[in-house]
Amino acid sequence: MTETVSNNSGKEPIKASELDPKFKYELLKMHGSEKILKCFQCGTCTSDCPVARYSDSYRPRTLIHMAQLGLRDRVLKSDTLWLCAACFTCTDRCPQDVEVASVIRVFRNLAAENGCIPQVFKEQAASLLESGYAYKIPELRIKKRESQGLPPLPKGNAENVRKTLKGVKFIETVQKPAGEQPNAQ
Numbered sequence: 001m002t003e004t005v006s007n008n009s010g011k012e013p014i015k016a017s018e019l020d021p022k023f024k025y026e027l028l029k030m031h032g033s034e035k036i037l038k039c040f041q042c043g044t045c046t047s048d049c050p051v052a053r054y055s056d057s058y059r060p061r062t063l064i065h066m067a068q069l070g071l072r073d074r075v076l077k078s079d080t081l082w083l084c085a086a087c088f089t090c091t092d093r094c095p096q097d098v099e100v101a102s103v104i105r106v107f108r109n110l111a112a113e114n115g116c117i118p119q120v121f122k123e124q125a126a127s128l129l130e131s132g133y134a135y136k137i138p139e140l141r142i143k144k145r146e147s148q149g150l151p152p153l154p155k156g157n158a159e160n161v162r163k164t165l166k167g168v169k170f171i172e173t174v175q176k177p178a179g180e181q182p183n184a185q
């Protein structure tokens with residue numbers, strides 16, 4: 001497994017204009033990423049991450065390094081951010097107690113607040129709000145169940161789901177138009 005330090009979105013060199021020195025200080029104040037500056041780049045999180053093992057691009061260590069450098073846009077617009085399976089292996093093994101999985105969650109929340117959510121998750125969210133299920137069961141499959149004498153699937157309670165998610169700005173967040181700039185300056 002190899003790891004590039006320069007960036008997480010291709011091989012483009014970093015421009016000084018991309019660096020946001022305030023980003024790391026904002027992260028220090030957020031629940032979950034308070035210890036991000038304790039990372040000394042040992043690479044344990046990446047080497048033990050089950051997703052990184054099978055991905056050419058997902059590297060938690062690199063995402064943390066980019067955040068430390070102030071590469072706000074590259075972190076928040078990175079598609080690889082959404083590959084994390086939240087298994088917490090990195091959190092258990094980090095010698096600096098950085099709570100890597102929580103840091104990734106903070107990055108995702110910030111990305112989502114800025115409209116940077118991959119289409120597949122937007123569709124899951126829309127389905128959840130509409131049917132109560134993250135995955136919409138295709139009509140064809142429902143008919144097949146009927147033809148084989150299987151009982152109907154339980155109905156999702158979309159109204160309850162909407163009510164629950166109202167308090168956490170979920171609906172507004174997932175409906176934000178794509179492409180808003182993460183750069184908060």
Ligand code: SF4
Pocket residue numbers: 038039040041042043044045046061064093094095096097098100
């Ligand atoms: S394991 Fe911890 S200290 Fe090592 S690179 Fe990952 S976050 Fe940094």
Ligand code: SF4
Pocket residue numbers: 045048049050051052060083084085086087088089090091100101104
């Ligand atoms: S929580 Fe995410 S980053 Fe950490 S080991 Fe699991 S998949 Fe990798």
